[in-house]
Amino acid sequence: MIEVEHLSKIYGSTPGIADVTFNVEPGEIMGFLGPNGAGKTTTMRILAGYLPATTGTAKIAGYDVHKNSLQVRQKIGYLPENPPLYPEMTVAGFLHFVARLKGVSAGDRNRQVAAAIERCNLQEKRNVLIRKLSKGFRQRVGIAQAIVHDPPAIILDEPTVGLDPRQIIDVRNLIKSLAGSHTIILSTHILPEVRMTCDRVTIINRGKVVVTNTPDTLEAGLAEGSGYEIEIDGDAEAAKNQLQQLLNVRKVEVEKSVVENRAILKVIAVPGTEPGRYIVQVLVNMGIGVFEMRRTRPSLEDVFLELTTEEKKLEASVEESQIEGEAS
Ligand SMILES: Nc1ncnc2c1ncn2[C@@H]1O[C@H](COP(=O)(O)OP(=O)(O)OP(=O)(O)O)[C@@H](O)[C@H]1O
Numbered sequence: 082m083i084e085v086e087h088l089s090k091i092y093g094s095t096p097g098i099a100d101v102t103f104n105v106e107p108g109e110i111m112g113f114l115g116p117n118g119a120g121k122t123t124t125m126r127i128l129a130g131y132l133p134a135t136t137g138t139a140k141i142a143g144y145d146v147h148k149n150s151l152q153v154r155q156k157i158g159y160l161p162e163n164p165p166l167y168p169e170m171t172v173a174g175f176l177h178f179v180a181r182l183k184g185v186s187a188g189d190r191n192r193q194v195a196a197a198i199e200r201c202n203l204q205e206k207r208n209v210l211i212r213k214l215s216k217g218f219r220q221r222v223g224i225a226q227a228i229v230h231d232p233p234a235i236i237l238d239e240p241t242v243g244l245d246p247r248q249i250i251d252v253r254n255l256i257k258s259l260a261g262s263h264t265i266i267l268s269t270h271i272l273p274e275v276r277m278t279c280d281r282v283t284i285i286n287r288g289k290v291v292v293t294n295t296p297d298t299l300e301a302g303l304a305e306g307s308g309y310e311i312e313i314d315g316d317a318e319a320a321k322n323q324l325q326q327l328l329n330v331r332k333v334e335v336e337k338s339v340v341e342n343r344a345i346l347k348v349i350a351v352p353g354t355e356p357g358r359y360i361v362q363v364l365v366n367m368g369i370g371v372f373e374m375r376r377t378r379p380s381l382e383d384v385f386l387e388l389t390t391e392e393k394k395l396e397a398s399v400e401e402s403q404i405e406g407e408a409s
Pocket residue numbers: 092095096097098115116117118119120121122123124
């Protein structure tokens with residue numbers, strides 16, 4: 082449904098994105114993740130037909146975003162980071178206006194506007210001026226204007242930014258309810274949001290795609306496997322030394338607990354193994370008290386940090402070696 086191939090954008094001499102390639106299958110929700118300045122908005126604006134790419138192609142439902150921009154605008158709904166709403170219009174008036182712009186026929190407009198209002202739970206606000214709406218309701222109007230022409234593809238740039246926790250849940254549920262019948266790209270900084278709403282994730286860093294996969298596969302692929310966090314009392318360093326002798330324990334770290342005289346052991350297991358029962362045996366044999374033990378798994382946050390800080394580590398070491406070179 083959405084096909085992006087070798088897309089690049091150069092602003093003057095600043096690269097915005099470079100050689101970005103990914104696909105989104107029909108009915109899928111794709112999370113678009115990246116640190117500030119990674120190129121998410123640039124990619125989304127190109128897909129929405131608001132910005133020409135320097136090189137490469139992007140197609141929505143088979144239409145090239147550049148060559149067939151009129152068809153593309155009818156095939157997609159776009160929620161920019163700051164949706165352009167007309168504050169002096171009522172919600173329904175604004176949605177009628179957008180529906181007309183998007184080419185919805187006069188005969189279909191009432192039905193389509195009513196459907197968007199219902200979908201976004203805006204019934205009680207339909208005749209209220211947009212300037213009188215709270216941030217959460219404005220965001221819903223932003224989503225309603227993106228779906229009022231019932232496009233097969235929807236592009237949402239940070240749809241939950243600035244919302245309170247209740248509004249965030251409502252907007253996430255709304256997005257999930259749109260999946261299946263719509264193909265969605267969603268950019269966000271909020272990693273649990275991706276976990277909760279997205280089928281697949283594309284991580285972008287410094288204008289380049291670093292990885293595209295399901296959240297589960299990304300988490301499972303991390304070098305650091307799953308493990309245990311154990312709150313204990315007694316000699317934590319001695320416990321660490323003993324546990325590190327176990328066959329399926331790769332690493333043990335000791336951290337101070339918030340409770341006085343206790344420590345947290347962070348145990349990383351060899352991937353695919355479950356040494357939990359042996360760990361408990363060792364601790365019991367040592368006479369160490371166990372107050373809590375829980376499984377830990379790598380999170381999407383760990384994946385994100387690993388994939389987006391690698392280059393920084395590399396750069397830091399280059400800088401260091403340059404400084405050393407200059408000094409000698
Ligand atoms: N109009 C512009 N002119 C010049 N450079 C730009 C312009 N828009 C974006 N850039 C640059 O392109 C790069 C990508 O920016 P972009 O806004 O796409 O990133 P982003 O991932 O959306 O960031 P954020 O999460 O902060 O919104 C950045 O280096 C940015 O400074």
